[in-house]
Amino acid sequence: MKFALFLGCKIPSRLPAYEASTRAVLGHLGVTLVDLEFDCCGYPARNYSHDAFVVAAARNLALAERAGLDVLTPCKCCFGTLRHAIRFLREDAELRSRVGEALSEDGLTWSGKTQVEHLLPVLARTIGVDALAAAVRAPRTGLRVAAQYGCHALRPANVTGFDNPMAPTIFETLIRATGAIAVDWPRRLDCCGDPLHEANGPLSERMTRAKIADALESGAEVMCTACPHCHLRFDTVQANNADPAIRTLLYTQLLGLALGLPAKSLGL
Amino acid sequence: MDMSPALFQSTLYASLALCVLGLAWRASAWFHIRIGPDARAVRPARRVAAVFRGAASTLSSRRVFRVLGALFLDVLLLRRLFATGKLRWLGHLLVVAGFTLLLLMHALAAIVTVKLFQGYQPTLAPYLFLRNLFGAMVLIGVAMLLFGRRRQRTALPQARRPLAAAFVLLLGFVLVSGFLLEAHKIASPRAFYRMTEQFIGSIDPEKLEPLRALWGSEFGVAFDDLPLPLDPRLVEAGRELHRDACGFCHAKPASAFVSYPIAGLLAPVTVLMDAARADAWLLYLHVFACFLGLASLPFTRFFHAVASPVSLLVAAAALEREVPAPPFSAEARASQRALALDACVRCGICDARCSVAPIARYLGNPGLLPSHKLLATGALASGRLLRSGRENDALLAADGAFLCTDCGRCTSRCPVGLDLEDLWEAGRGDLAAAGLPTPAQWVQARSALEWAESLEPGSGQHALSDLDAASASLSADRSKYSRCVQCQTCTNVCPVVAHSLDSDHGVDLTPQKVMNLLRLGLGDLALGSRMVWDCATCYQCQENCPEGIRVTDIMCELRSLAVQRLGAVRSRREPS
Numbered sequence: 001m002k003f004a005l006f007l008g009c010k011i012p013s014r015l016p017a018y019e020a021s022t023r024a025v026l027g028h029l030g031v032t033l034v035d036l037e038f039d040c041c042g043y044p045a046r047n048y049s050h051d052a053f054v055v056a057a058a059r060n061l062a063l064a065e066r067a068g069l070d071v072l073t074p075c076k077c078c079f080g081t082l083r084h085a086i087r088f089l090r091e092d093a094e095l096r097s098r099v100g101e102a103l104s105e106d107g108l109t110w111s112g113k114t115q116v117e118h119l120l121p122v123l124a125r126t127i128g129v130d131a132l133a134a135a136v137r138a139p140r141t142g143l144r145v146a147a148q149y150g151c152h153a154l155r156p157a158n159v160t161g162f163d164n165p166m167a168p169t170i171f172e173t174l175i176r177a178t179g180a181i182a183v184d185w186p187r188r189l190d191c192c193g194d195p196l197h198e199a200n201g202p203l204s205e206r207m208t209r210a211k212i213a214d215a216l217e218s219g220a221e222v223m224c225t226a227c228p229h230c231h232l233r234f235d236t237v238q239a240n241n242a243d244p245a246i247r248t249l250l251y252t253q254l255l256g257l258a259l260g261l262p263a264k265s266l267g268l
Numbered sequence: 269m270d271m272s273p274a275l276f277q278s279t280l281y282a283s284l285a286l287c288v289l290g291l292a293w294r295a296s297a298w299f300h301i302r303i304g305p306d307a308r309a310v311r312p313a314r315r316v317a318a319v320f321r322g323a324a325s326t327l328s329s330r331r332v333f334r335v336l337g338a339l340f341l342d343v344l345l346l347r348r349l350f351a352t353g354k355l356r357w358l359g360h361l362l363v364v365a366g367f368t369l370l371l372l373m374h375a376l377a378a379i380v381t382v383k384l385f386q387g388y389q390p391t392l393a394p395y396l397f398l399r400n401l402f403g404a405m406v407l408i409g410v411a412m413l414l415f416g417r418r419r420q421r422t423a424l425p426q427a428r429r430p431l432a433a434a435f436v437l438l439l440g441f442v443l444v445s446g447f448l449l450e451a452h453k454i455a456s457p458r459a460f461y462r463m464t465e466q467f468i469g470s471i472d473p474e475k476l477e478p479l480r481a482l483w484g485s486e487f488g489v490a491f492d493d494l495p496l497p498l499d500p501r502l503v504e505a506g507r508e509l510h511r512d513a514c515g516f517c518h519a520k521p522a523s524a525f526v527s528y529p530i531a532g533l534l535a536p537v538t539v540l541m542d543a544a545r546a547d548a549w550l551l552y553l554h555v556f557a558c559f560l561g562l563a564s565l566p567f568t569r570f571f572h573a574v575a576s577p578v579s580l581l582v583a584a585a586a587l588e589r590e591v592p593a594p595p596f597s598a599e600a601r602a603s604q605r606a607l608a609l610d611a612c613v614r615c616g617i618c619d620a621r622c623s624v625a626p627i628a629r630y631l632g633n634p635g636l637l638p639s640h641k642l643l644a645t646g647a648l649a650s651g652r653l654l655r656s657g658r659e660n661d662a663l664l665a666a667d668g669a670f671l672c673t674d675c676g677r678c679t680s681r682c683p684v685g686l687d688l689e690d691l692w693e694a695g696r697g698d699l700a701a702a703g704l705p706t707p708a709q710w711v712q713a714r715s716a717l718e719w720a721e722s723l724e725p726g727s728g729q730h731a732l733s734d735l736d737a738a739s740a741s742l743s744a745d746r747s748k749y750s751r752c753v754q755c756q757t758c759t760n761v762c763p764v765v766a767h768s769l770d771s772d773h774g775v776d777l778t779p780q781k782v783m784n785l786l787r788l789g790l791g792d793l794a795l796g797s798r799m800v801w802d803c804a805t806c807y808q809c810q811e812n813c814p815e816g817i818r819v820t821d822i823m824c825e826l827r828s829l830a831v832q833r834l835g836a837v838r839s840r841r842e843p844s
Contacts, residue, residue, distance in 0.1 A: 009623050013676030013689070040623040040673050045631075047707055047827045048671065050740070052630045059626045084821075092741055102630055155807035156820075165811050191763050191806035199708035200764075200802045202773045207763055207804070 001126065003072035003117070004064045005033040006082070008041055010228040011075060017267025018228055021252035022074045022119060024265040028256075029127055029135065033072070036063045041078040042085060050088075054095060055102045057085030061116070062108035070115040072122055074252070076227035079118040080152030083159050086116065118153050120226050120251065121162060124170050132177045137260030139179025145254065146183045146220035146246075147171035148211075148234075150227040151191050174251060175224060178258035185218035187211050194233035208237040212246055226251040271551060283559035290566025291574060298606045303649045304694025305701060307602035318599035326585040338584030342685065343577045349683040352617050359412030366405030367439075374399055375558065389517045397523040399450075403443050404526055410436060417616075424629060427614045427639035431568035435561070442557045449550040451530035454521045455490040458542040468513050479514075482506030488521055488528055490535035572613045576684040579604075579611035583685040605694055608686045609646040614639050618678035618688070624671055635661075635668030638678040638688060644668070645695035654702060663839055666704040669696050707831050708801045710838065716776060719796030719830075722837045740829050742822050743791060749822065751815040752783045758809035758819050764802050775799040779809045779819050786822070795830040799823075 011018045026033055042056030060082065064071045073079045089096050090112070103109060123132060149171055157165040168189070172182035193207030212234065215223055223246045225231040231248055238245040256266040299315045302308050326332055341347040346364070350357040372380045373395070381388045381395075388395065414436070453459050460483060461471045470476065473493075481502040483489040510518075521528050534541065565571060582604055618638035619625065628636035635644060644665035647653040653662050672692055679688040699705065711719070742748045758779035759765055768774030777785075777799040785794045794800055800823055809819035 009673035009675030013674060037621075039626050040675070042627070044624070044671050044673055045627045046824050048667065048831050049631060050825060050828050052627050053828075055630045056624070056627045095741070105629075106626075151804075151806035151808075155811040156818075157811065191804045191808075193804070195804045195806075196764070196802060198706055199712070200773055200798075203764065203767050203802065204804075206767045206769070210767070 001030065002032040002034065002069060003122070004036050004038075004067060004069040006038050006041070006060065006064075006071045006073035006075070006078055006116075008073065008075040008078040008228070010077075010232065014232055015228045015250075018074055018231070018250050018252065019267075021250055021256050021266040021268075024261050025252045025256045025259065028259055028261060029123075029131075031072075031122075031127070034067065034069055036067055036069075038063060041073075041075075041081040043077055043081040046081075051095070051098060053081070054085045054088050055099050057082050058089060058099045058103060058110050059106065059108060061086070061114045062103050062110040064114045065110055066108065070117065072117050072119060074119040074226065075229070076118060076150040076153035077229050079116060080160060082116040083161075086112075086114075087159050118160075118162065118226070120153070120170060120174060123251075123255070124174050129173055129177050132174070132255065136177065136179060136258045138258055140254065140258050141179045143180040144183050144219055144221045145175045145180045145224045145249075146185050146215040146218065146222065147175055147188055148192065148223055148225045148227075148230050149189050150225070150230050153227070154189065171224070171226070171251075175254070178254050180222075180254065180258075183215070183218050183220040185215050185220060187214040192230040192233045193237075194229040197233070205237055208233055209241075209243060212238065212243070216244055216246055220246060222246065222254075223248045224251050224254055225249070271555065276555065279556065279559050283563040286563040287565055290563075291571075294566050294571055294575075294610060297610070298603050301606035301609065301646070301649050302602065303605040303609075303645060303691065303698065304602070305697040306598050307605065307694065310599050310602050315599045315603045318597055319603060322582075322585065322597075322600055331585055334587065335581055335584045338580055339577075342580045342584065346683070348580075348685055352681050352683060353416070355412060356416045356615075359409045359416060362405040362409030363413065364409075366402045366409060370399070370402040370406065373402070391518050391521070393519040393523055396519060396521055397525065400447075400524045400526045403447060406439070407443050410440060424619075424625075424632075424634040424637065426616055426619070427634075427637075427643055429569040429614045431564070432570070432614075435564065435568045435570045438557060438561050438564075442554065442561060445550055445554040445557060447527050447530060449547070449554050450524060450527035451534055452538070452541055452546050452550060454488045454524070454527060454531040455534050455538040456542055456547060457489055457491050457538070459547060460489050460491075463514075468509075478502050478506035479509045480506070482510055486520055487518070488531045490531070490538035492539055569614060571610055572684070575607060575610035576613065579607050580685050582607065583687065601690065604687065605691055606649075608688075608691055609642065609649075611684045611686060612639065612642050613684060615683060617681050617683060621677050621681060623673050623675040623677060627671060628668070631667075633664050633667055635664040635666075636671050637668070641665070641668055641672070641692065641695065642688070645691060645698070648695065648698050648702065659839060662702075662704055663835070666699050669699055670706045707827070707835075711796050711801055711830055711834060712798060714796060716793055716795070716797035719834050719837070720792040723792050723795075723833065740825050742818060743786060743825050743829065746787075749783050749786050749817050752780070752787055752817055753815060754780055754784060755814060756780045757812050757814060758783070761808040761812045763806060763808065764799070764804055775802050779803075779823070782823070782826070783817065783819060791826070794826055795834060800826045800830065803827075 005022075007019055023033060038060045040056055041060065042053040045053040045056055060071070071082065073082070089099060089110075100109065117126075149168060153160055153162045154168060155165050157163070162168070163170040175182040187210060190211055191207055192211060193204040196204035196207070212223070223234055225234070225248060231250060234246070234248045238248075253266045253268055257263065257268075299312045299319075302310075326335060346357055346361055349360055374390070377388065377390065390396075390399070460480075464476055464479065465471045468476070473480070480489075480491055480494060481498050483506070484491045484494045485498055485503055521531070565573070586600070586604070616639055619640075622628070622637055624636050628634060634640045644653060644661075648662075648665070652658070653665060669692065674689060674692065676689055679686065682688060700709065704710075714722075756778075762779050764775055765778055775798045777794065777797045779799065782794045782797065782799055785791060803820065803823040805820055805824060807820045810817070810821065813819055
């Protein structure tokens with residue numbers, strides 16, 4: 001099993017533990033990750049120019065296609081953005097030709113072969129929950145974990161194909177595979193607030209705190225994430241106030257611990 | 269032929285004075301240029317004091333070893349450049365090492381070399397060879413760097429490098445004139461006769477014939493009146509004379525592996541050059557070019573030769589601050605940012621791997637690229653960016669600053685170790701303070717209605733125009749939202765609406781109202797609305813819409829449309 005690893009912008013600079021734990025866990029499970037010269041997924045350009053956003057995304061898709069690889073990304077924002085770009089390219093022939101022209105300046109083309117997948121479905125479906133459970137050496141028995149789904153992977157389901165968008169189970173299933181308890185909490189599918197922190201800080205913070213309070217009230221000890229934006233959002237908001245805090249843990253760290261990998265290799 | 273000592277010394281001291289004054293002037297900027305909102309409150313005197321405090325605390329702690337390590341690895345061996353490109357590193361190392369060694373051994377020979385090596389004469393081995401080696405190192409290094417720069421050319425322009433080309437030319441001129449001077453001195457019969465007169469006391473060709481035979485055949489002097497073929501006995505006799513009179517100071521110049529072959533090439537014109545006093549004017553050219561370089565160093569991009577090492581050492585001192593040492597102070601940070609403006613070499617390594625470079629190319633806005641952002645940050649701090657006539661530059665710079673994803677690649681690859689992340693954040697703060705904030709902020713500075721009125725004053729029509737169709741495939745296409753039945757499902761599931769508890773931070777419209785405005789042909793009224801700009805893009809509305817309307821995608825599209833259309837209105841006015 002081999003993928004081009006798309007880390008995006010946030011992970012290498014702000015959350016290197018996610019990169020370390022992703023490489024450690026996938027390496028342990030026999031997945032080969034290839035590093036290509038990817039750039040920004042295109043998300044920030046979406047507010048400025050629809051075309052520029054799709055061109056930026058398509059350039060990454062074309063790089064993966066040239067290498068003959070599908071893309072795996074641990075970031076839900078990058079995942080959603082790349083998937084959206086594919087949809088826009090498929091449905092709009094004029095856009096496709098404008099983008100194709102821009103790509104050809106770099107000697108690139110994209111014919112539509114590249115698949116983009118998020119880390120969690122690869123773990124749950126490509127590798128398989130049973131295989132994960134079988135590889136667990138140090139089950140996290142009794143640990144009460146809240147799954148933070150993350151909007152851009154979950155919705156819209158016809159673009160992301162992540163899970164049932166109204167009643168997803170993939171994250172809880174993955175948490176249970178580590179031996180931990182997946183806590184049911186009402187706000188599990190809500191937005192973490194991160195995309196709004198620049199446009200409307202107070203409202204964004206309200207959204208984040210509502211989620212943290214809800215997870216704590218539901219008896220969770222750990223907020224489990226699989227997206228650098230959600231993860232950093234919880235950490236940032238919790239660092240700035242005295243409210244009760246919940247421990248945040250990346251899914252790759254939770255799984256890595258259960259697989260018996262050294263904590264240091266997981267960035268812990 | 270030597271230079272008049274008075275002329276030499278007066279020019280030297282004038283150049284030195286210009287250099288020192290220039291350096292002081294440039295360095296003073298490190299203490300008064302203010303970048304970032306936090307730097308604005310700090311007075312220059314406190315910044316100067318912070319440097320002394322920082323230096324004292326560094327010298328008295330274990331950090332001094334880290335700084336020494338940086339001096340050796342980062343400054344002398346250019347470790348950070350090695351990590352980004354071996355060819356470039358080698359080229360730069362050759363220039364720095366060759367130039368430094370030439371400066372010490374050759375230019376400062378009377379101060380340095382004479383003291384270190386007894387019996388030093390520039391015309392003895394191994395100095396002949398070494399001088400050529402160091403000069404060749406600089407020339408080859410410069411050629412490698414120029415070659416690397418040519419290869420790096422991209423579609424977008426590179427950042428300006430004031431006078432850099434002139435300075436490189438000057439450096440090349442110093443080297444080439446030096447080699448020519450040495451070559452001419454080797455080949456010159458005139459120099460030969462001057463020396464023999466001085467040290468043997470005769471210029472009688474008869475008496476000097478054996479020496480002329482030796483120097484003509486083995487020392488490269490281009491006599492045009494030697495009887496050929498040379499009698500080997502004459503040469504041997506010359507060798508004896510040479511040993512007694514010349515050998516103390518003169519080795520065979522063949523080891524000057526650049527100048528000696530040039531001397532051979534110059535042989536046919538040497539007599540002409542002698543007649544034209546080439547030794548004098550080549551010397552003047554060489555020396556005055558050096559002085560010009562010295563005097564202009566602070567005023568060109570080559571000031572980085574001073575600023576970059578300082579920046580690297582400061583970065584080493586500031587790195588991994590020991591707990592519980594106080595955090596790097598605002599004063600020190602302010603100075604470090606100002607220093608970064610000078611330490612940046614504009615090498616473009618950051619630009620080449622910038623995450624948003626493809627977006628910069630597509631938008632045709634080099635303002636997104638790190639080296640251009642650094643220039644804009646400096647121009648904003650000095651007020652130049654806000655001068656009238658540069659409104660468009662300022663807007664492009666703001667787009668560049670806010671499209672940056674803070675991926676940190678520029679910082680991690682910067683060969684002079686600049687903390688560019690910190691600089692970008694400070695620059696964004698300055699832009700926002702100057703009335704050039706993010707689109708979300710400048711759009712929301714006016715109400716949706718104000719924006720709509722400014723688009724089409726006096727007209728009641730606010731439909732998105734047909735011209736928008738190319739960049740707005742969803743919102744300009746009625747079939748994409750005409751099925752909306754105003755059921756309010758989108759509004760009910762919207763977390764932004766749900767958290768809009770106060771009027772200061774709540775939304776003005778709801779998603780369903782935005783869809784309705786589009787339906788009614790009043791899309792302009794939505795462009796500047798809080799709902800569009802405060803949309804969290806969580807896709808709840810789109811996922812839940814019973815009619816399958818792509819509500820979130822339309823919201824995103826309205827934003828890019830707003831940036832284009834409202835941006836055009838905004839740029840017609842002074843930034844507020």
